[in-house]
Amino acid sequence: MINLEPIFNYLIKTDTCKVLSNNEVQNLDYHFHPNCPVWEIETEITYKGVSKPLTLYMNFPDDFPYSIPKIFIKKEIYEEIKFIPHINKDFSICIFDEGLNNTFPIKSIIDIVEYIIHQAKYIIKSSEDEEYNIKEFKKEFKAYWEIEYGNHDKTSNLGLHLLNSTNPELIKGIRLKNKLSNYEIILYNEGHSWDSFKKYLDYKTVKYDIINVFVIDNIFTTPPYDLTYKQSLEIIRNLKIYNEFKLSLKASNIDNTLVIFSNITDDRTEIYGWIYNNLLIPLSTLKGTRKKLSNLEILEHPIFGNSNVHRMTFDDLTPERLQLRTSGIIEEHKSIVISGLGSVGSNLIHFIKNLPINRIHLIDDEGLRLENINRHFLGFNYINNRKVQAIKDQLINSNPFCEVDVLTKKVQIVVNENPNFINDCDFHVVCIGETMIENLILNSVIENKITKPIILFWVEPFLASGQMLFINPIDSKKAIDLINNFEYNILSSEISNRDKTYLKEGTCQSGYFPYSSTYLIQFLSAIFPYLKAHIIEGNMVSTIYSWIGDKDLLETLQLEITDFAKSQSSYNLIINHL
Numbered sequence: 055m056i057n058l059e060p061i062f063n064y065l066i067k068t069d070t071c072k073v074l075s076n077n078e079v080q081n082l083d084y085h086f087h088p089n090c091p092v093w094e095i096e097t098e099i100t101y102k103g104v105s106k107p108l109t110l111y112m113n114f115p116d117d118f119p120y121s122i123p124k125i126f127i128k129k130e131i132y133e134e135i136k137f138i139p140h141i142n143k144d145f146s147i148c149i150f151d152e153g154l155n156n157t158f159p160i161k162s163i164i165d166i167v168e169y170i171i172h173q174a175k176y177i178i179k180s181s182e183d184e185e186y187n188i189k190e191f192k193k194e195f196k197a198y199w200e201i202e203y204g205n206h207d208k209t210s211n212l213g214l215h216l217l218n219s220t221n222p223e224l225i226k227g228i229r230l231k232n233k234l235s236n237y238e239i240i241l242y243n244e245g246h247s248w249d250s251f252k253k254y255l256d257y258k259t260v261k262y263d264i265i266n267v268f269v270i271d272n273i274f275t276t277p278p279y280d281l282t283y284k285q286s287l288e289i290i291r292n293l294k295i296y297n298e299f300k301l302s303l304k305a306s307n308i309d310n311t312l313v314i315f316s317n318i319t320d321d322r323t324e325i326y327g328w329i330y331n332n333l334l335i336p337l338s339t340l341k342g343t344r345k346k347l348s349n350l351e352i353l354e355h356p357i358f359g360n361s362n363v364h365r366m367t368f369d370d371l372t373p374e375r376l377q378l379r380t381s382g383i384i385e386e387h388k389s390i391v392i393s394g395l396g397s398v399g400s401n402l403i404h405f406i407k408n409l410p411i412n413r414i415h416l417i418d419d420e421g422l423r424l425e426n427i428n429r430h431f432l433g434f435n436y437i438n439n440r441k442v443q444a445i446k447d448q449l450i451n452s453n454p455f456c457e458v459d460v461l462t463k464k465v466q467i468v469v470n471e472n473p474n475f476i477n478d479c480d481f482h483v484v485c486i487g488e489t490m491i492e493n494l495i496l497n498s499v500i501e502n503k504i505t506k507p508i509i510l511f512w513v514e515p516f517l518a519s520g521q522m523l524f525i526n527p528i529d530s531k532k533a534i535d536l537i538n539n540f541e542y543n544i545l546s547s548e549i550s551n552r553d554k555t556y557l558k559e560g561t562c563q564s565g566y567f568p569y570s571s572t573y574l575i576q577f578l579s580a581i582f583p584y585l586k587a588h589i590i591e592g593n594m595v596s597t598i599y600s601w602i603g604d605k606d607l608l609e610t611l612q613l614e615i616t617d618f619a620k621s622q623s624s625y626n627l628i629i630n631h632l
Contacts, residue, residue: 056119056163058091064164069171070096074111084126085144086113099175101135102182110174112167119163122150125174137277138181139190143201147174188275195274195317199326199365203280206362208331213368215241215325216248220316222269222295227312228262230255239312239366241267241325247373247455250412254454265310266302268295272315272326283330283352284359286313303349311349314368325368331361373412373455388589389413389479393465393495395441396420398511399485400431401574403445405582406483407452409590414449415479416442416460417468429571466494473503480506481589487512492537499530507594509585510537513577517569518544518608518615520577520601524588525632529596532632542600542628546614577601580627596632601625 065071072094074082079092086092091114099108109128115121126145132138140148149170180186191198200209214237217225224243240262242248255262270293290299290313302311314327330353352358387410392399395418406414418441422432436444442460449458461468461475465486468475476482482504484495498504508530510523521542525533580601587593605624608615622628 058114058118061164061167062093065093065095065167065171068097072096082111084111084113085146086111086126087115087124090114090116095171097171097175099178101179106131108175108178110171112170119166123167123170125149125170127174127178135178135181137198138178139187139194140177142197147177149173149177191276192317193319195319195326196324196367198277199274199279200367201277201279203278204362207280207365208362209365209367211236211367211369212238213241213325213327213366214239214371215368216251216372217241217243217323217325217370218245218247218372218374219243220269220323220325225267225269225314227265227267229265229310231261231263234258234260237369239265239329239368241314241368250373250455250457251371253457254450257450263310265312266298266306268299268302268311268313270295270313270315272317274315279365281328281363281365282360283363284354286328286330286363287353287359300350303353308349308352312366325370326366327368328363328365331364371454386410386590387412388481389415390481390483390589391415391417391476391479392483392485393417393468393476394485394487395445396485396487397429397569397571397574398487398513398578399483400441400445401429401571401578402483402485402511403431403449405578405585407449407456409586411589412455413457413479414459415475416445416458417463417465417475418442419462419464429569429574466491469495469498469503473498477505481509482506483509483511485511489537493534496525496530496534496537499525499527507588508533509588513569513574514543514545514603515569516607516611516613517573517577517603518613518619519603520574520581522581522585522599522601523632524584524593524595524597524599526594526596529632533596536598536632542598542618542630543616544602544605544608544619544622546616573603576625577603580625584629598630598632600628600630602628 062071062073074092074094079086082092093112093114095110095112097108097110098105100106109131111126111128112123113126114123125147127141127147129145132141132145142148180190200211202209214234219225226242226244228240228242230238230240240251242251268290270289273289290296299311308330312327312329314325317324317326330349347355390406390411390413392402392406392414395403395416399418421438421440422430422436422444424437432439432441432444432448440462442462446458446460449456459475461472465484482495484492486492492510495504495508499508505527507527508523508525510525510533511521513520519542521540523533523536581599584597584599588597602619602622602624605615605619605622
């Protein structure tokens with residue numbers, strides 16, 4: 055941390071400043087940066103026409119000036135003028151948006167500290183304007199809805215919503231019997247997003263109950279937003295939904311009735327609401343009550359009516375929102391089938407899942423073996439599991455809207471017996487690395503069994519090269535001729551190479567071709583922009599992509615290389631049209 059003394063000496067010219075001791079800091083009980091300097095700054099502010107003393111606390115982080123000081127308002131002053139926009143529950147004042155990459159000249163750091171104090175006073179002063187307050191609270195509604203305003207007030211982020219429409223007639227709700235993370239209640243509209251998410255719930259064996267959802271207009275303008283049972287009834291009693299609301303309380307548990315509303319700001323729709331907690335008191339023993347109270351009577355009862363509703367926030371899980379938060383734009387979704395989930399195919403998953411792909415079919419008949427885990431996308435926990443099922447778990451856990459279907463079969467059987475499993479997707483990615491099977495697949499295109507573009511992947515031993523071929527169906531015959539007489543290999547076909555590249559651990563069934571996962575990721579990273587261009591951007595030109603590996607390594611291993619290889623540089627990507 056830089057020397058703070060010049061800043062302190064500057065501030066005391068206009069305000070009363072004091073460096074607080076460790077004991078004084080602890081007694082304040084604020085969320086300060088631990089073991090970091092805290093200054094008490096006493097100044098003045100004109101608030102609603104009256105000059106008032108204002109005490110602020112400035113807390114300097116240990117990496118100041120690379121992180122900006124936080125400033126807090128004194129609790130007693132906040133209690134007098136509380137519920138001011140941009141003042142947090144912990145009494146800190148939001149001066150800068152922390153999501154922005156703010157930069158400040160270190161030479162002007164005194165000006166920055168002075169600016170923070172000025173802005174804190176300006177924020178408090180601005181709260182005199184009621185219209186300003188309403189506008190700012192609307193923008194910061196989430197922060198103030200989630201504040202617990204007393205010991206009996208309760209808020210939770212228990213909700214998810216898949217709502218593309220807030221039309222009350224189209225909104226439905228469920229309560230999960232087993233939470234997903236901290237989420238318990240889901241709001242949705244019927245349609246594709248819900249169908250996909252329902253498949254996810256079924257796949258995860260998550261059970262749920264239907265709940266009754268009632269939609270109201272947002273009547274909340276300025277805090278506090280705590281709400282008693284009685285107050286909530288007063289809101290609903292004058293609405294058209296009241297009779298349905300009463301029937302809902304009568305027909306189900308009190309906590310299966312949900313009231314929601316939307317807050318719209320900056321073209322963004324946020325969903326909030328409340329539920330009523332079941333009361334554990336034996337209601338039938340209440341003095342003067344000989345029968346068990348109905349749910350409506352509970353809400354109206356003098357004792358229980360003063361209980362607070364359980365306020366809820368709903369996070370937006372719509373695929374559109376997730377995509378906007380990721381790429382900033384809405385992209386058209388594609389679908390692919392991947393045949394072969396060995397080292398190449400499995401690691402390709404990492405790249406594929408980051409594209410706007412919402413449906414993936416997986417084909418592989420093998421389980422994961424111990425010797426493969428060092429260069430496989432899956433890890434030790436998945437040994438002896440079927441690769442297709444394990445990859446499906448990974449994909450669905452990563453994105454519940456991704457539809458994943460699998461076949462635990464050899465691709466050559468799928469081509470002959472179930473070609474629609476491939477044709478139902480936009481592209482067929484083949485990571486088998488066996489020329490005879492690649493010939494079979496390409497011949498099936500010529501025979502019109504398979505109708506979609508094919509993307510072939512394979513690598514040479516020691517990853518001397520990595521190859522990707524994009525094949526438009528009309529070029530299948532050319533592709534067969536190419537792969538049977540491939541001219542872009544790096545290693546020559548000399549017998550001496552075979553003994554150095556095909557290694558065995560003992561028996562005749564233990565042979566393998568070695569290559570490093572580091573080089574594999576280099577290859578896939580280099581090829582990814584072109585893979586994206588074909589799958590997402592519509593490039594349908596049949597093309598050969600040859601990534602050159604580490605030629606120095608090949609020389610060290612005394613491996614023979616081709617004439618093509620001799621003219622290329624290591625780590626270079628060669629592109630040729632078919």
